[in-house]
Amino acid sequence: MLHASLTADPARTVGPVHRRTFGSFVEHMGRCVYTGIYEPGHPTADADGFRGDVAELVRELGVTTVRYPGGNFLSGYRWEDGIGPKENRPVRRDLAWHSLETNQFGIDEFMTWCRRLDIEPMMAVNLGTRGLQEALDVLEYANHPNGTHLSDQRVANGHPQPHNVRMWCLGNEMDGPWQIGNLGARSYGRKAAQVAGAMRMADRDLELVACGSSNSGMPTFGSWENDVLEETYDLIDHISLHAYYQEHDGDLGSFLASVVDMDHFIDSITATADAVGARLRNNKKIQLSFDEWNVWYQTDHHAAAAAQATDDWRIAPRVIEDRYNVADAVVVGNMLISLLRHSDRVTAACQAQLANVIAPIMTEPEGPAWRQTIFHPFAHTARTAAGSVLHTELETSTYETERHGRAPVSDAVLTHDLEHGTATLYAVNRSTEQPLTLAADLRALVPSSVTEARVLAETDPYAVNTMAEPDKVTLREAKDTTLEEGHLTTVLPPISWTAITFTTGV
Numbered sequence: 001m002l003h004a005s006l007t008a009d010p011a012r013t014v015g016p017v018h019r020r021t022f023g024s025f026v027e028h029m030g031r032c033v034y035t036g037i038y039e040p041g042h043p044t045a046d047a048d049g050f051r052g053d054v055a056e057l058v059r060e061l062g063v064t065t066v067r068y069p070g071g072n073f074l075s076g077y078r079w080e081d082g083i084g085p086k087e088n089r090p091v092r093r094d095l096a097w098h099s100l101e102t103n104q105f106g107i108d109e110f111m112t113w114c115r116r117l118d119i120e121p122m123m124a125v126n127l128g129t130r131g132l133q134e135a136l137d138v139l140e141y142a143n144h145p146n147g148t149h150l151s152d153q154r155v156a157n158g159h160p161q162p163h164n165v166r167m168w169c170l171g172n173e174m175d176g177p178w179q180i181g182n183l184g185a186r187s188y189g190r191k192a193a194q195v196a197g198a199m200r201m202a203d204r205d206l207e208l209v210a211c212g213s214s215n216s217g218m219p220t221f222g223s224w225e226n227d228v229l230e231e232t233y234d235l236i237d238h239i240s241l242h243a244y245y246q247e248h249d250g251d252l253g254s255f256l257a258s259v260v261d262m263d264h265f266i267d268s269i270t271a272t273a274d275a276v277g278a279r280l281r282n283n284k285k286i287q288l289s290f291d292e293w294n295v296w297y298q299t300d301h302h303a304a305a306a307a308q309a310t311d312d313w314r315i316a317p318r319v320i321e322d323r324y325n326v327a328d329a330v331v332v333g334n335m336l337i338s339l340l341r342h343s344d345r346v347t348a349a350c351q352a353q354l355a356n357v358i359a360p361i362m363t364e365p366e367g368p369a370w371r372q373t374i375f376h377p378f379a380h381t382a383r384t385a386a387g388s389v390l391h392t393e394l395e396t397s398t399y400e401t402e403r404h405g406r407a408p409v410s411d412a413v414l415t416h417d418l419e420h421g422t423a424t425l426y427a428v429n430r431s432t433e434q435p436l437t438l439a440a441d442l443r444a445l446v447p448s449s450v451t452e453a454r455v456l457a458e459t460d461p462y463a464v465n466t467m468a469e470p471d472k473v474t475l476r477e478a479k480d481t482t483l484e485e486g487h488l489t490t491v492l493p494p495i496s497w498t499a500i501t502f503t504t505g506v
């Protein structure tokens with residue numbers, strides 16, 4: 001049996017639990033929009049064509065913010081194709097995902113859907129094929145009350161109230177050679193600075209996100225952030241981070257330790273941003289928007305994309321509809337632990353994506369919707385994490401991994417809701433074979449009773465949920481949990497994610 005011990009002190013907080021940590025991402029890609037969140041004619045669809053079964057799952061998932069409309073799709077998108085009478089909207093080629101875009105869903109539909117679900121929209125402007133003028137136009141259309149050409153168009157399209165979008169991304173993954181109109185760091189930084197400066201002339205309180213590296217493996221990783229931030233520091237609020245992990249060649253041990261890389265990634269960007277700030281003698285702290293994160297079997301996608309015929313143009317094809325297993329869900333739960341642990345700097349995050357495309361929610365056209373394994377740690381954390389994140393000291397054994405060197409066998413974070421007198425401990429056991437006893441000294445929190453103890457673990461780490469068996473993998477009660485005189489002890493099964501909520505006296 002493995003062992004780990006943890007202590008926490010309510011006086012030592014990392015930062016608040018940001019509601020934006022539980023964001024998601026809707027891209028015009030595959031079936032995320034069409035037959036995902038939007039399917040007129042579906043038995044559960046409302047008058048606007050939004051699927052009711054999906055909406056219900058989105059509510060249960062606890063999504064707070066949604067980034068839109070892409071992703072790689074963004075860099076070839078003309079936002080005005082998606083407004084006005086639907087019969088007049090053009091069908092266009094989407095080069096990013098080699099499919100046809102009908103534009104039956106656009107900015108107004110997205111805003112209506114968000115409002116209905118009490119979700120904060122996070123928009124992105126196309127800096128690939130387009131630039132400054134279009135960014136100002138979409139901002140005017142979305143946010144100006146009325147009385148101007150574009151805001152009056154929105155009113156005429158049935159939206160008298162401004163959409164009032166606060167957070168705007170300045171392009172997407174502009175360092176990636178796959179990105180339409182990709183740029184070098186200095187060119188992108190200058191373009192982003194111009195767009196940001198002009199957008200702020202319209203509304204100085206916008207929150208603007210500059211593109212960071214597409215992933216930490218990019219050849220320009222680090223220097224890209226440095227150069228972009230030198231060009232934009234005063235004009236933006238966030239720098240973006242994107243990361244996807246997968247199990248490579250049966251190396252489950254490395255995969256389960258993916259968060260070692262994620263932690264290092266976040267710490268590196270924080271240090272880079274602060275170094276630029278120091279050089280510029282600027283006290284402002286740039287925040288981190290981790291606006292694409294998930295498990296994604298990218299190597300499978302690259303093989304499928306390479307095999308796709310160039311004359312194959314389809315509407316809403318099935319693209320990267322990864323089926324997630326138990327190990328994937330444990331890694332997703334661990335990624336949420338990392339995001340919370342960095343809540344001093346990571347103030348927004350979006351799991352990519354929401355429906356069908358590498359998603360917690362799956363659907364069949366005209367059929368049901370169901371929860372993938374990764375749905376469960378997200379929904380549970382979004383529901384239970386509140387108040388502040390506490391500094392925790394975790395002592396745990398380590399194991400050797402191929403990709404990340406020696407890695408801790410367990411990981412944990414603790415949130416404390418002072419107002420309601422509750423706290424939740426989230427923990428993973430990365431061992432593929434052995435259970436781990438986690439002993440937490442929580443006396444400083446004066447805990448009195450465990451109110452909820454849930455675990456995600458199965459004997460088969462590759463078990464998945466399917467349309468036929470949608471609830472095969474779900475959360476179960478974490479039975480081996482005791483709380484005595486401020487000491488909480490729980491047994492974490494091999495390859496598991498656990499959350500334990502308890503009442504506190506402080």
Ligand code: AHR
Binds near residue numbers: 071073292
């Ligand atoms: O989420 C899928 C894709 O991953 C996005 O379109 C892109 O931004 C990233 O490379």
